[in-house]
Amino acid sequence: MRVVKPLTRALVVYYSKFGNTEKIAKALAVGLQSGGIDTDTAKVDEVKYDELDKIDLLCVGTPVHAWNISKPAREFLERLEDMEGLSGKKAFAFDTKFKSRLAGSAGGKIEKKLKGLGFDIAKSAVSAIVLGNEGPLEEGAEGTFRQMGEELAKMM
Numbered sequence: 001m002r003v004v005k006p007l008t009r010a011l012v013v014y015y016s017k018f019g020n021t022e023k024i025a026k027a028l029a030v031g032l033q034s035g036g037i038d039t040d041t042a043k044v045d046e047v048k049y050d051e052l053d054k055i056d057l058l059c060v061g062t063p064v065h066a067w068n069i070s071k072p073a074r075e076f077l078e079r080l081e082d083m084e085g086l087s088g089k090k091a092f093a094f095d096t097k098f099k100s101r102l103a104g105s106a107g108g109k110i111e112k113k114l115k116g117l118g119f120d121i122a123k124s125a126v127s128a129i130v131l132g133n134e135g136p137l138e139e140g141a142e143g144t145f146r147q148m149g150e151e152l153a154k155m156m
């Protein structure tokens, strides 16, 4: 008997004020895609909530704003609280921030919220470093996230 493995789907949802988190989100998506996962990206205000039940992996990324998750990304996570059928799906969180002891973080906080919603964390949150408020990203950051996408794909 031939067993056909159903297509694994991922969605990378992100907020980005200056475009750096967007670059990281797209790099992650390219990695997932090349690892064989059918992957879409969506800005937080473009998410089609009625299609979330079709995905197997949700990745959520944000810049760190005031040591925390940005407001638009937080609002996206709050909308997930009203949804059913998310439990058991896999998730991965990431953020962009300064390389400083005082930078704070958002990825770990997103991860905690996703865990609370029943998601199974596929891999601990990862940060990409920006060199200034508006970027640029630290050299190699996009390559690192592309590779991370390929690794995540293997875990699915």
Ligand SMILES: Cc1cc2nc3c(=O)[nH]c(=O)nc-3n(C[C@H](O)[C@H](O)[C@H](O)COP(=O)(O)O)c2cc1C
Pocket (backbone or CB within 6 Å): 015, 016, 017, 018, 019, 020, 021, 022, 062, 063, 064, 065, 066, 067, 068, 096, 097, 098, 099, 102, 103, 104, 130, 132, 133, 134, 135
């Ligand atoms: C309102 C505001 C608050 C910020 N607060 C922090 C912060 O607490 N820690 C930090 O590391 N970076 C902070 N930053 C810098 C952002 O992390 C940086 O702008 C972001 O990573 C760039 O990503 P983006 O291009 O996707 O917006 C802040 C930026 C803004 C605009």
